[in-house]
Amino acid sequence: MDFQLDDDQKALRDGMRQLLRGRFSLRDATGRLDRALWRELGGAGFFSLTLPEAEGGVGLGLPEAVLIFEEAGRALLPGPAVASFLAAGVVPGAASGDVVVTAVDGSLVPWLDEADVAQGDVTGAVPLRSVDPLTPLHRVPDTGNLAGGVLLYAAEQLGSASRTCETAVQHARRREQFGQPIGAFQAVKHLCAQMFVRAELARAAVYAAAVTGDALDASAAKLLADDAAVRNARDCLQVHGGMGFTWEAEVHLHLKRAWVRAELGRSARDAEDDLAEAL
Numbered sequence: 160m161d162f163q164l165d166d167d168q169k170a171l172r173d174g175m176r177q178l179l180r181g182r183f184s185l186r187d188a189t190g191r192l193d194r195a196l197w198r199e200l201g202g203a204g205f206f207s208l209t210l211p212e213a214e215g216g217v218g219l220g221l222p223e224a225v226l227i228f229e230e231a232g233r234a235l236l237p238g239p240a241v242a243s244f245l246a247a248g249v250v251p252g253a254a255s256g257d258v259v260v261t262a263v264d265g266s267l268v269p270w271l272d273e274a275d276v277a278q279g280d281v282t283g284a285v286p287l288r289s290v291d292p293l294t295p296l297h298r299v300p301d302t303g304n305l306a307g308g309v310l311l312y313a314a315e316q317l318g319s320a321s322r323t324c325e326t327a328v329q330h331a332r333r334r335e336q337f338g339q340p341i342g343a344f345q346a347v348k349h350l351c352a353q354m355f356v357r358a359e360l361a362r363a364a365v366y367a368a369a370v371t372g373d374a375l376d377a378s379a380a381k382l383l384a385d386d387a388a389v390r391n392a393r394d395c396l397q398v399h400g401g402m403g404f405t406w407e408a409e410v411h412l413h414l415k416r417a418w419v420r421a422e423l424g425r426s427a428r429d430a431e432d433d434l435a436e437a438l
Contacts, residue, residue: 201256232318388417
């Protein structure tokens, strides 16, 4: 199976990366949604990407959706992007970014206070202290599942895993110790190599699931992408040392976001159950 991107897909990926670059300050994060950015995403076709052109959408497919959510993961885009994307064409205003939609994922509801529409039963939702300061959470007593968003969450995790791998390599080339870059040390080389392998394995699984559209493939992709995002962020912190935990670096935020995303869509336990049942 050939996963090489064509020119249009590369242009879509690069355009979304440029749009998201530098659009919000991690240091000044307040847990409030940037409505102007949300509407700009809507205007750029982020939420309406897979809607038919006759309905005002872009008319592209799941592989292209995976590419833009991969970029959202790289950029640590805050907000309920997956739920709003899935609501486009169903909830008026979601496609344009004028209406923010969230949904129950398992027993968690991200960005409930900032959303205009909440899908699923949020009766009895209580605020939950989130490990990720850029993702406010509520917990609900009754669990649901946003099954259609599994692959999109996996794509976000893939973007995060790729970003932390690149960040670790860049830091290892710049940071010097004992008169040479730390990337010259075998232990650091091994960490970076392992990060690259995890990210590329997850990429193959995510892209394959985008082509097949199969729910079981999506569960497998989520399992690999969750592991890559969490472990790559941890290894990136190891390469950075103490500075990785500061607001000067985004590394610790990738780890915190990866932990949160791992519980959204299909958790590792759910995905493992899916695969075990199929076997």
